[in-house]
Amino acid sequence: MKRALLLIATMLATASVTATPGAAQTVAITGGTVAIGDGSAPIEGGTVVIANGRVVAAGRGVGVPAGAQVIDATGKWVAAGVVSAITALSLVDAEGVSESNDAGARNSPFKAAIDVADAINPAGVKVANERLGGITRAIVAPDAAGSIFAGQGAVIDLGQDASPITRARAFQFVELGEAGGRLAGGSRPAAYATLRDAFQQAQDYRRNPAGFDGRSRDALVTRADAAALVKVLDGQMPLFVHVDRASDIRQVLSLPRDYPRLKLVLIGATEGWLVAKEIAAARVPVIAAALADLPASFENLAATESNVGRMRAAGVQVSLMSGGGAQAGDHVLRQYAGNLVAITRVPGATGLDWGQAFASITSGPAAAIGMDGEIGSLRPGRRADVVLWDGDPLELSSAPVAIWIDGQPQPMQSRQTKLRDRYLTPTEGALPKAYERR
Amino acid sequence: MKLGRGARALVSIMVATTALSACTDGGGRPRSASARPAGDGGSDKAAPVRYARDPYPSTYHAYPGVPTLLRNVTVFDGEGRRIDGGSVLFADGKVVAVGTALEAPAGAQVIDGQGKFVTPGIVDIHSHLGDYPTPSVQAHSDGNEATAPVTADVWAEHSVWPQDPGFGRALANGGVTTLQILPGSANLMGGRSVVLKNVYGRTMQAMKFPGAPYGLKMACGENPKRVYGSRNQKPSTRMGNVAVDRQTWARAAAYKRKWDKYEKDGGEPPERDIAMDTLRGVLSGEILVQNHCYRADEMAIVLDMAKEFGYHVTAFHHAVEAYKIADLLKANGTCAAVWADWYGFKMESYDGIGENLAILEKSGACATIHSDDENGIQRLNQEVAKVLSSAHHAGIDIAPEVAWKWLSLGPAKALGIDAQTGSLRPGKMADVVLWNGNPFSVYTRPEKVWIDGALLYDADNPRLRPVSDFELGQPGEGDVK
Numbered sequence: 042m043k044r045a046l047l048l049i050a051t052m053l054a055t056a057s058v059t060a061t062p063g064a065a066q067t068v069a070i071t072g073g074t075v076a077i078g079d080g081s082a083p084i085e086g087g088t089v090v091i092a093n094g095r096v097v098a099a100g101r102g103v104g105v106p107a108g109a110q111v112i113d114a115t116g117k118w119v120a121a122g123v124v125s126a127i128t129a130l131s132l133v134d135a136e137g138v139s140e141s142n143d144a145g146a147r148n149s150p151f152k153a154a155i156d157v158a159d160a161i162n163p164a165g166v167k168v169a170n171e172r173l174g175g176i177t178r179a180i181v182a183p184d185a186a187g188s189i190f191a192g193q194g195a196v197i198d199l200g201q202d203a204s205p206i207t208r209a210r211a212f213q214f215v216e217l218g219e220a221g222g223r224l225a226g227g228s229r230p231a232a233y234a235t236l237r238d239a240f241q242q243a244q245d246y247r248r249n250p251a252g253f254d255g256r257s258r259d260a261l262v263t264r265a266d267a268a269a270l271v272k273v274l275d276g277q278m279p280l281f282v283h284v285d286r287a288s289d290i291r292q293v294l295s296l297p298r299d300y301p302r303l304k305l306v307l308i309g310a311t312e313g314w315l316v317a318k319e320i321a322a323a324r325v326p327v328i329a330a331a332l333a334d335l336p337a338s339f340e341n342l343a344a345t346e347s348n349v350g351r352m353r354a355a356g357v358q359v360s361l362m363s364g365g366g367a368q369a370g371d372h373v374l375r376q377y378a379g380n381l382v383a384i385t386r387v388p389g390a391t392g393l394d395w396g397q398a399f400a401s402i403t404s405g406p407a408a409a410i411g412m413d414g415e416i417g418s419l420r421p422g423r424r425a426d427v428v429l430w431d432g433d434p435l436e437l438s439s440a441p442v443a444i445w446i447d448g449q450p451q452p453m454q455s456r457q458t459k460l461r462d463r464y465l466t467p468t469e470g471a472l473p474k475a476y477e478r479r
Numbered sequence: 480m481k482l483g484r485g486a487r488a489l490v491s492i493m494v495a496t497t498a499l500s501a502c503t504d505g506g507g508r509p510r511s512a513s514a515r516p517a518g519d520g521g522s523d524k525a526a527p528v529r530y531a532r533d534p535y536p537s538t539y540h541a542y543p544g545v546p547t548l549l550r551n552v553t554v555f556d557g558e559g560r561r562i563d564g565g566s567v568l569f570a571d572g573k574v575v576a577v578g579t580a581l582e583a584p585a586g587a588q589v590i591d592g593q594g595k596f597v598t599p600g601i602v603d604i605h606s607h608l609g610d611y612p613t614p615s616v617q618a619h620s621d622g623n624e625a626t627a628p629v630t631a632d633v634w635a636e637h638s639v640w641p642q643d644p645g646f647g648r649a650l651a652n653g654g655v656t657t658l659q660i661l662p663g664s665a666n667l668m669g670g671r672s673v674v675l676k677n678v679y680g681r682t683m684q685a686m687k688f689p690g691a692p693y694g695l696k697m698a699c700g701e702n703p704k705r706v707y708g709s710r711n712q713k714p715s716t717r718m719g720n721v722a723v724d725r726q727t728w729a730r731a732a733a734y735k736r737k738w739d740k741y742e743k744d745g746g747e748p749p750e751r752d753i754a755m756d757t758l759r760g761v762l763s764g765e766i767l768v769q770n771h772c773y774r775a776d777e778m779a780i781v782l783d784m785a786k787e788f789g790y791h792v793t794a795f796h797h798a799v800e801a802y803k804i805a806d807l808l809k810a811n812g813t814c815a816a817v818w819a820d821w822y823g824f825k826m827e828s829y830d831g832i833g834e835n836l837a838i839l840e841k842s843g844a845c846a847t848i849h850s851d852d853e854n855g856i857q858r859l860n861q862e863v864a865k866v867l868s869s870a871h872h873a874g875i876d877i878a879p880e881v882a883w884k885w886l887s888l889g890p891a892k893a894l895g896i897d898a899q900t901g902s903l904r905p906g907k908m909a910d911v912v913l914w915n916g917n918p919f920s921v922y923t924r925p926e927k928v929w930i931d932g933a934l935l936y937d938a939d940n941p942r943l944r945p946v947s948d949f950e951l952g953q954p955g956e957g958d959v960k
Contacts, residue, residue: 135824135826136825137701137826138825138826167823170822287954312954332857334652334960335613335648335853336613336614336950336953336955337613337614337615338613338616342614342950342953342954342955343953343955343958344960345955345960346652346959347958347959367854368821368824368828369818369819369821369822370820370823376858376865376921380861380921382922383921383923383924384924384959386915386916386922387924387938390959435921436920436921436922437865437867437868437920437921438864438868439868457822457831460830460832461832461838461873465873467803467805467838467842468806474803
């Protein structure tokens with residue numbers, strides 16, 4: 042399947058890269074500033090070598106293998122592709138168009154069992170649009186709509202092929218703050234009662250699957266939900282927990298006392314800086330909103346753009362979430378990261394240095410889900426998700442000039458570039474605009 | 480200008496056109512209720528009494544400042560000029576001079592800004608701060624009077640909570656010194672907007688931009704038809720939107736005729752209708768139409784509707800498809816206030832592209848950036864930087880000093896306050912931002928912000944970091960944000 046598509050992707054890619062390599066061919070991108078994405082500083086005059094869909098080597102003093110296709114990146118940056126965390130990319134064509142939106146299921150009887158992998162659409166126009174913003178992977182999360190349990194998220198690539206799934210059922214997502222209280226019927230305690238009861242029923246299911254009810258009309262937890270939660274309880278699947286308030290974070294950090302194998306990841310954690318030492322001590326990764334600085338609700342009163350930097354300084358493994366980039370799109374992640382570098386120059390603020398900031402949108406989210414050995418950086422052996430930028434990838438003036446995903450060169454067109462090209466001159470020519478295509 | 484059959488040269492159209500040109504000069508609006516024409520002494524008709532045009536007047540005043548010379552800086556003057564190694568001098572709340580070798584008057588504070596940039600304060604033409612303040616709890620949802628499709632009677636200023644923490648963020652992180660607060664877009668005619676100086680006050684009036692014209696928020700497209708259609712009310716379609724608008728404008732024209740006659744001739748005063756006051760103000764050119772609209776085809780219909788009833792659309796807001804009709808907008812003298820890169824979050828935003836603003840500029844249409852967002856308002860300079868980047872990569876090169884017009888003078892013009900602010904022209908309000916680098920770099924933040932010459936944010940001085948009442952005594956009080 043993948044092999045058959047290779048040809049198509051290769052053909053589509055010819056517009057962007059003149060001598061097109063197949064995934065098997067060795068490519069050496071030389072002379073550029075290399076941003077590995079592992080937290081290290083950018084390396085000027087480095088080389089990145091990819092082959093068979095993987096990174097072979099990246100850095101200074103890396104040799105060009107014999108027979109490799111050489112791409113000169115002098116004056117450019119060669120960087121790990123950006124990983125967009127906590128997004129509905131590929132689940133939604135337009136958020137407000139409910140017919141097109143598979144992010145949440147308010148009226149479903151199923152909760153934890155929901156699996157977004159079933160709905161990933163690699164042909165959604167936003168996938169190509171956001172790919173051209175430098176996004177190569179995404180951690181796709183369902184929205185909690187009918188329960189505190191949103192369901193199981195997936196890790197995907199943004200390559201132009203029919204095999205988008207990197208890891209299905211990669212995590213379970215649960216709401217335990219203000220939204221959790223609302224979803225559970227009106228209060229945080231109700232959310233915790235729901236969580237504990239669901240975990241109890243999952244344990245019942247594990248002990249005796251045949252004797253588990255879970256199919257009667259009034260079952261709170263279906264068999265499928267219980268089966269999904271067993272993996273969470275056993276630590277086989279990370280539990281992403283959205284909380285923001287400091288007290289909520291402490292409460293979540295106490296859950297392993299009762300459920301010792303939980304692999305927690307905090308999502309949001311807007312007041313995380315107030316409890317940064319506890320988070321660090323618990324060795325729980327955080328995927329945070331970079332620039333939340335308003336008391337958007339009573340659980341965000343202490344919000345500050347220094348949150349991420351302060352958590353990082355306290356030893357928390359912290360990365361950034363795009364949240365789908367709100368209305369702009371996932372590509373704003375690099376702008377978020379750049380802003381965290383900016384505030385290092387604001388007296389009293391705590392930000393990130395460049396290497397940390399870039400890692401917070403590449404290897405950081407990959408590490409939070411335990412996949413940094415596979416994706417998120419240009420370290421040897423990682424999947425070859427590489428973006429060639431015409432400048433600093435965190436700077437607003439830069440844009441990708443070539444993109445590889447799993448070593449496959451990607452097309453540099455999208456529906457947005459087609460609209461742009463049609464209307465660069467808005468007035469009509471000899472025929473209506475509908476006849477104008479490049 | 481194309482005049483359709485519907486625009487049969489009604490007297491009101493002529494009046495509207497004349498008044499409009501007067502208004503864009505910044506005058507126009509009578510200042511008090513006592514301004515009335517002389518009565519007709521020969522008649523026994525009662526002399527006309529004008530109703531108050533400004534019943535909630537601004538009490539804003541400039542805060543104290545010291546004469547200040549910023550030197551050795553790169554200046555974007557807001558009118559398209561860049562001065563390297565430049566200087567900006569302001570005193571008594573006004574810009575005094577902009578140049579290269581200015582002398583500091585005695586007693587002036589001199590700030591050497593090597594490597595830094597100076598610009599006019601940013602003007603956000605589309606904000607809901609105060610009307611949808613944080614925390615965003617239901618009790619704070621004061622931006623949409625979504626109880627009828629036409630609520631031209633409501634005034635956004637009557638919802639403004641001057642303690643919104645968002646004002647302080649827009650100042651300190653965004654360098655925003657002036658902003659228009661609009662009602663939301665649930666309604667076809669959502670009510671009056673208000674222009675504020677971004678200076679915390681105990682009251683809304685204390686923030687109100689002195690002399691700024693009012694705006695009327697209108698909306699086309701999905702929002703009104705969804706809100707009312709879902710209640711099985713009119714409008715439930717786009718054609719329903721236009722039908723309700725037209726019927727309302729027809730009523731407004733009749734109301735205007737009655738009141739114009741009364742205010743000229745006196746006699747028995749017609750019945751007051753608060754909504755119609757606002758629409759009469761639009762037809763008279765005193766109130767500027769700020770029209771939420773996404774799709775190109777709908778904007779074109781609105782432009783014709785404006786001709787039909789004799790008003791002018793000052794600006795389309797959001798205007799995600801404005802790039803498709805840049806020539807039409809230019810021909811109509813209508814601005815587009817847009818985001819940099821928002822797209823795809825609803826059907827009518829599906830065709831959004833990052834080059835929208837750049838194509839408008841290239842076509843000679845009036846265009847500005849806007850936020851419509853309590854977070855985006857903190858980074859409008861970066862939003863413009865994204866536009867410049869998209870433009871450059873599409874082969875449209877626009878100089879950064881020209882692009883600064885999208886952030887200050889352009890929106891000030893579309894708000895009718897460009898005689899007072901929006902550029903560093905001598906005599907204008909000293910609304911000034913000192914940036915710690917190039918403001919179109921992601922690595923740059925405001926270092927100091929002056930409003931009317933008063934230093935109201937200083938990154939180096941925690942006492943000059945505003946803390947709203949809401950934040951006092953709460954976690955994070957006085958923190959960097």
